[in-house]
Amino acid sequence: MPDLAVRRAKTGDIPAIADLYVEVVEEVVHREPALRHVPAGAGIERSYRSRIDHPDRAVFVAVADGSVIGFVDAVLQRHEDEATYLLPGVDAYVEELIVTSTHRRRGVASTLMGAVEAWGEGCGRSRRPAGHARHQH
Numbered sequence: 001m002p003d004l005a006v007r008r009a010k011t012g013d014i015p016a017i018a019d020l021y022v023e024v025v026e027e028v029v030h031r032e033p034a035l036r037h038v039p040a041g042a043g044i045e046r047s048y049r050s051r052i053d054h055p056d057r058a059v060f061v062a063v064a065d066g067s068v069i070g071f072v073d074a075v076l077q078r079h080e081d082e083a084t085y086l087l088p089g090v091d092a093y094v095e096e097l098i099v100t101s102t103h104r105r106r107g108v109a110s111t112l113m114g115a116v117e118a119w120g121e122g123c124g125r126s127r128r129p130a131g132h133a134r135h136q137h
Helices: 011-031 041-053 108-122
Strands: 004-008 057-064 067-079 089-099
Touching: 004 108, 011 041, 011 057, 011 067, 011 089, 041 057, 057 108, 067 108, 089 108
Parallel strands: none
Antiparallel strands: 004 057, 057 067, 067 089
């Protein structure tokens, strides 16, 4: 995709992130109206405002032609308790990965996932999950 850039989200990106979130939620709610609802944009914006500044989170945006066309929200999870089946270490978990419908199947999600993987490794992520596959959303 020409002119695609991925960077950490800034406060000014929050309205675009909220719009993308609502776009995808509306698709899901349409399929499962008895189980889901579309949240208010103001609540989404509050949530992402705190996520952008959280030290154990990373929100990256994909920008093309000056517009945010996708984002990924990831969080670090530290496993230090040897009483679980997980070995001690750090994992990066993706909580949201959203690409606007007009830009799907063009490698945007893969590029966003690459940013999360690099961020996780920079934060001490100790392993890649077995059978990890990249998915386009």
